Structure formats: structure tokens, C-alpha cells
């Protein structure tokens with residue numbers, strides 16, 4: 775018999791200085807890019823009952839109307855337990871409560887992330903060819919396949 779223990783966690787606004795770099799790098803492998811957006815972003819973390827961060831998301835305002843989900847990550851040993859879904863729904867609520875009209879994000883054109891975002895209401899709007907080749911010094915792989923292009927998605931908060 776398999777016994778599954780559901781982990782308890784709460785989602786809290788944290789200072790960007792508290793965001794663990796190793797977790798941020800799970801979603802965005804560029805330290806330079808992270809350091810560029812993090813200081814002027816809103817960072818929320820899922821924190822366990824023993825006060826450990828198990829996941830986070832980062833929202834970066836671009837204008838008075840538009841805010842972007844720049845980072846969403848859950849530590850590998852906590853994935854597939856619903857934390858990412860809860861964080862993404864929380865991000866939508868946060869963006870709405872801060873009176874933005876549109877929540878955007880960018881992701882690869884293949885992989886489980888794209889259907890994950892679409893299942894929660896994000897719609898692909900346009901693609902940027904060779905984005906990952908042109909903007910990252912490291913090659914980004916997903917299940918052994920190289921990412922080249924980025925899909926931009928948006929969620930209407932109105």
C-alpha cells in the first residue's frame with residue numbers, strides 16, 4: 775500500500791533577497807537575467823511548516839497594465855504535488871489584486887510547461903524565433919531536446 779502525505783505550505787510575499795538562487799535557476803538558467811529582474815519584482819514563496827521554501831514565483835511589472843510571470847519554480851523533490859498549480863493560481867490572483875489587466879509569460883514551444891499554462895487559462899499570443907539561442911549563453915535542454923524558440927502567453931485579468 776502506498777501512503778501519500780500531503781505537504782502543508784503557505785504562500786507569502788518575501789523580499790527578493792530571500793529568494794533562493796538555486797530555485798530561481800530551475801526555471802531560468804541565467805543568473806544575469808535573474809539579477810536584472812529580481813530587484814524590481816514581487817516575489818512570493820510557498821513555505822513549508824518547517825519554514826523551508828519549496829517553490830516560488832516572481833512577477834515583474836512592465837507597465838501600469840501588464841505584469842509578467844518571470845519565474846515559477848518548485849524544487850524537484852516537491853514537484854507533481856500541486857504546488858506549481860497553486861502558485862500559478864496565486865500569481866493570477868496577485869496580478870489581479872494589484873489591478874493589472876494582463877499577465878504574460880514566456881516559455882518553450884515544447885515540454886510539459888506549455889500545456890500546464892494553457893490548462894490554467896493562458897493563451898499563446900506570439901512566438902520569438904531563436905529566443906533561447908540569442909539570449910542565453912548556455913544551451914537549454916528539455917528531456918534531451920534543445921529549446922530554440924519562445925512562446926509568449928497571456929492571461930486576461932479583466
Ligand SMILES: CC(C)(COP(=O)(O)OP(=O)(O)OC[C@H]1O[C@@H](n2cnc3c(N)ncnc32)[C@H](O)[C@@H]1OP(=O)(O)O)[C@@H](O)C(=O)NCCC(=O)NCCS
Nearest residue numbers: 800801846847848853854855856857858859881886887890
Ligand atoms: C513547472 C513547475 C513549476 C510545476 O510545478 P509542480 O509543483 O510540479 O506543478 P503541479 O504539481 O501543480 O503539476 C502541474 C502539471 O505539470 C506536470 N508536471 C510537473 N512536473 C513535471 C515534470 N517534471 N515532468 C512532466 N510533467 C510535470 C504535472 O504532471 C501537472 O500536469 P497535470 O495537471 O496534467 O497532471 C515545476 O515543474 C518546475 O519547477 N519545473 C522546473 C522549472 C520550470 O520549468 N518552470 C517554468 C518555466 S516556464
